[in-house]
Amino acid sequence: xxxxxxxxxxxxxxxxxxxxxxxxxxxxxxxxxxxxxxxxxxxxxxxxxxxxxxxxxxxxxxxxxxxxxxxxxxxxxxxxxxxxxxxxxxxxxxxxxxxxxxxxxxxxxxxxxxxxxxxxxxxxxxxxxxxxxxxxxxxxxxxxxxxxxxxxxxxxxxxxxxxxxxxxxxxxxxxxxxxxxxxxxxxxxxxxxxxxxxxxxxxxxxxxxxxxxxxxxxxxxxxxxxxxxxxxxxxxxxxxxxxxxxxxxxxxxxxxxxxxxxxxxxxxxxxxxxxxxxxxxxxxxxxxxxxxxxxxxxxxxxxxxxxxx
Numbered sequence: 001x002x003x004x005x006x007x008x009x010x011x012x013x014x015x016x017x018x019x020x021x022x023x024x025x026x027x028x029x030x031x032x033x034x035x036x037x038x039x040x041x042x043x044x045x046x047x048x049x050x051x052x053x054x055x056x057x058x059x060x061x062x063x064x065x066x067x068x069x070x071x072x073x074x075x076x077x078x079x080x081x082x083x084x085x086x087x088x089x090x091x092x093x094x095x096x097x098x099x100x101x102x103x104x105x106x107x108x109x110x111x112x113x114x115x116x117x118x119x120x121x122x123x124x125x126x127x128x129x130x131x132x133x134x135x136x137x138x139x140x141x142x143x144x145x146x147x148x149x150x151x152x153x154x155x156x157x158x159x160x161x162x163x164x165x166x167x168x169x170x171x172x173x174x175x176x177x178x179x180x181x182x183x184x185x186x187x188x189x190x191x192x193x194x195x196x197x198x199x200x201x202x203x204x205x206x207x208x209x210x211x212x213x214x215x216x217x218x219x220x221x222x223x224x225x226x227x228x229x230x231x232x233x234x235x236x237x238x239x240x241x242x243x244x245x246x247x248x249x250x251x252x253x254x255x256x257x258x259x260x261x262x263x264x265x266x267x268x269x270x271x272x273x274x275x276x277x278x279x280x281x282x283x284x285x286x287x288x289x290x291x292x293x294x295x296x297x298x299x300x301x302x303x304x305x306x307x308x309x
């Protein structure tokens with residue numbers, strides 16, 4: 001697949017972050033973009049950013065976790081636009097916190113969006129691609145959480161690991177049909193793991209400080225959604241199996257392959273509670289207060305870029 005002129009590209013979770021950036025990049029390559037999101041208004045806003053520069057985009061509202069809704073969505077797209085050339089399964093749901101504090105409803109929503117959403121999209125649009133005889137590309141946006149354990153994110157990591165294996169299985173299933181399947185694994189972003197109304201004053205301050213440091217790291221170190229989108233559009237023209245991105249994600253992917261035990265040890269060492277306690281032991285209270293003031297000023301004065309999903 002060398003170009004996207006007048007090719008139909010379906011993107012879920014297109015209401016912001018990576019999804020919106022992917023939609024914009026495909027539109028600039030003259031694709032016919034179908035911007036789908038759970039929130040219709042956000043999908044409309046994405047489409048408006050595309051039509052503003054002369055691109056072609058149509059917004060849709062759909063819950064990827066709803067099998068019937070996704071089947072209808074696929075049928076509607078096929079009836080109006082034909083068979084998509086590219087499907088980007090980007091919609092994602094995240095939570096964070098101790099495993100025992102997650103409810104069954106949390107698990108059902110995580111599985112519904114992060115796993116069943118990929119199953120639904122790949123089933124209904126994948127069948128269209130295979131039956132068309134032209135093939136196509138299915139790109140599943142997973143995460144480094146698919147192969148590296150993240151503290152306080154067991155349910156999320158579990159669904160991403162399932163999504164990763166689903167992608168690799170689909171790649172085998174679709175082999176010979178002309179339908180390529182790729183997993184794009186972006187580096188993780190901060191999801192706000194501290195939210196404890198019962199914390200005492202010292203714990204609350206430590207939690208806030210950790211969140212501030214994470215926010216600054218996201219602002220000055222993390223890559224923008226457009227960087228991930230650039231990778232997704234590039235791999236849509238090819239057919240790689242697994243694409244960790246950016247470079248730190250590739251390094252982590254390699255590290256987990258070389259030393260899985262080392263990755264698990266790193267996850268234990270990097271547990272937020274341990275890092276916060278260590279910092280408190282090594283830093284005087286007065287210095288911590290000055291750090292808090294500095295972080296507050298930096299976060300107030302220097303707004304950062306929007307991140308994905």
